[in-house]
Amino acid sequence: MKLVLLGAPGAGKGTQAKSLSKELKLAHISTGDLLRVAIKENTPLGQEAKKYVESGELVPDHLVTKMVIERLSREDVSEGFILDGFPRNRQQAVELDDFLSTKSTCNYFAFYLDASEKTLIKRLSGRRICGMCQAVYHLVNFPPKEDMVCDHCQSELYQRPDDKEETIKNRLAVYNRQTAPVVEYYSKQNRLIHLKADAEASLVLDEMLKILATPFTLLKEQKKKV
Ligand SMILES: [Zn+2]
Numbered sequence: 001m002k003l004v005l006l007g008a009p010g011a012g013k014g015t016q017a018k019s020l021s022k023e024l025k026l027a028h029i030s031t032g033d034l035l036r037v038a039i040k041e042n043t044p045l046g047q048e049a050k051k052y053v054e055s056g057e058l059v060p061d062h063l064v065t066k067m068v069i070e071r072l073s074r075e076d077v078s079e080g081f082i083l084d085g086f087p088r089n090r091q092q093a094v095e096l097d098d099f100l101s102t103k104s105t106c107n108y109f110a111f112y113l114d115a116s117e118k119t120l121i122k123r124l125s126g127r128r129i130c131g132m133c134q135a136v137y138h139l140v141n142f143p144p145k146e147d148m149v150c151d152h153c154q155s156e157l158y159q160r161p162d163d164k165e166e167t168i169k170n171r172l173a174v175y176n177r178q179t180a181p182v183v184e185y186y187s188k189q190n191r192l193i194h195l196k197a198d199a200e201a202s203l204v205l206d207e208m209l210k211i212l213a214t215p216f217t218l219l220k221e222q223k224k225k226v
Contacts, residue, residue, distance in 0.1 A: 001026060001080040001212065002100075004087070006182060007113030008175045010120035010168075011197050012204060016113065017084035019205050024212070027077045031085035034067045035059060045070065065092055069099050090181040110186040111208060113197035120172060125165045128157040141200075
């Protein structure tokens with residue numbers, strides 16, 4: 001089974017990808033993790049990416065695409081994968097298809113986790129991160145045991161400037177501009193599964209598993225009828 005998870009920051013892609021990968025025993029491929037590992041292992045792509053990260057710039061799309069393709073070429077994803085954070089724009093979606101079309105099957109579905117702006121702002125503005133080990137907490141949904149202190153390493157938690165309410169709206173606008181074309185691209189390909197994602201994570205996960213329990217061929221037929 002091959003899945004792509006789309007959704008705005010705060011829609012729950014990372015959380016759902018992690019749970020799905022456990023439930024379905026599929027490789028979870030997150031672009032954030034790929035970048036961190038490549039830099040840590042000092043691979044050629046990691047070295048290139050490091051230059052951008054260190055100067056506070058965004059890692060360019062073509063580098064991220066290369067990393068994802070390299071990861072998808074490894075043996076442990078032959079049974080399937082869950083892509084989280086990729087593709088971010090239409091160009092990357094096309095490049096992913098180019099690569100997958102060289103494989104025996106390029107049958108995959110894209111879940112679009114669609115949460116309202118109100119939900120996204122609530123989730124993102126409650127996020128707190130450990131400055132030391134990068135563990136992620138949430139004031140309401142996943143609070144640390146002790147106020148503003150990391151459960152794992154006892155360091156102080158902080159709010160990323162990105163997660164302050166006034167900047168969240170900007171992030172969402174940028175995201176929508178880039179990703180709306182990806183949603184449309186998959187919709188035209190008859191791959192898109194549109195899912196409301198305002199409910200709590202476990203309920204959204206149940207819904208996804210229910211949908212995925214439908215055989216893929218049937219799913220495709222059903223989608224054609226919609
Ligand atoms: Zn920590």
